Amino acid sequence: MARWAGFRRVLCGIVAVAGTLGEPASAAKRLQLVNDDFLGPFESIAGDKAPGFGVEVVRQVFAGLGQDVSFEFFPARRAWMSVVRGERDGMLATLHTEGQRFCSFPNEPLIRDRWVLFVRTADIGRLKFSSLDDLIGHTVAVRRPIPGVSEQPTVSPELWNFLREHKNMVPTNDTDASLRMLAASRVDYAVTSLVYGMSEITKLRLSGKIEPILSRGVAEQNVYVCFTKARVSPALIDAFSIALKQFKQTEKFQAIYRKYFPNGAPSDFPR
Template identity: 25%
Template sequence: MLLSRFAISAGFCFLTLFSLHSLPAKAGQVIAVGAEFAHIFERNVDGDYVGLGVDLIRSLAKQNGDTVSFEIYPWRRAQWMVENGHAHILIGPYKTAERETKFVFAQKPFFQDIMAFYVRQGSPPVIWDGSYASLHGSKVAVINGWVYGPQFEAVRSSLNVEVANSLENGLNMLVAKRVDYLATNLRNSDALLNKMGLASKVVTLQPFIDRQDGYLAYCKQACDMLRSRYDESYEQLRVSNALQELAHKFEVRLP
């Protein structure tokens, strides 16, 4: 009797774990996670999830008869959840070779970011002509878990880098003169600067660091069918001009 109860209990645990890490080939419950990204994935004053990524996934889910739930986490936590099968979709990552070992990326990106350096307004003349040699001796803040494009990543280890735990932290470090440069993207930074009341205190430098495409990334364990269905539905949205309308609504640059 004891063995029988143990077998039943073990079987129940297996089924529970299986349900957490699997998604039916057809309609099902989809869990999408990410960090708070301005205009892509955020919550409004009423606590509702809004942004291009939210509307896009809702459209894809509706076309496929799925229901979808959203959760915002710190960026590394959100990545961990999808990598380990606790969520199905990661909203907005840039594609890198390392990340492709952890996630299955959508066939096409759904937005594009411009990566740039920010400096303090009124700081000493800055020499930035696109050559990273010009940053020698300067402190450069980067955001924990972010990537900035192949050229930047190739020289990152040679720079005097300070890691900020969040973009807000990075902006405060810059304004407080703890760093000389902040590497970030225009979309997130401009929105947060306005929110923090710091827009007049910083300047964006050109040339830009790079352009990065943002994707939906899927869990590797059980999301192949989900990704395939959503890739097909995404293409329909793109061809029908619905994606362009959503991007215009949220003031997001398309690839």
């Protein structure tokens, strides 16, 4: 813990220096981060019980830097547009492939997440995923990229190309739509982040109706905080990255980690 305190003093100095470089880098200016619930609130952002893994970690890291930060939660398109237009300081949790024209990314990720297929509970055992060939003849709901933000597929290129080749992809506007379609038997599978998918199932009151296939994942990807280039200085982003890496070594981080992932991180589950 003393080691973390020492790094915190050094990093606060970095932020103080950054503050002399201009208004966007000022530690006195509250950072406004937005998100679409990905690694966000499990219950309520205003409550102390379970505001979300990303919220708790980022709050702690910026508190150690003496940097105030706030969080707002919007639908994905609205959240990204607020970043693209320079109205907010960044996204709480996203992939490196999204928003690269508008955002800068720290070197250190928040977490490594798995993308998996979800099916209706009634279809467990009947529908499987041991290889891509298991998806032939079955429809799969996939969130489409957000126009103007990312033209990259929201799943692995291998899966994206396979589904397009076999014409069984059903594009949706967001994960909620994918899971609702799955619950209504309008598609056979839905693919999304394991963390996000499980939190959305709870929010949509679909627990017991939809389950992930954990025997094999679709892909693993790092999840990052991204910062709006026009509003946040590189010095502050670097300080955040160093502080996040150090915070991950503390018991406080481990307590947050166990709180949201009592059975291990998404990347610890079977491949």
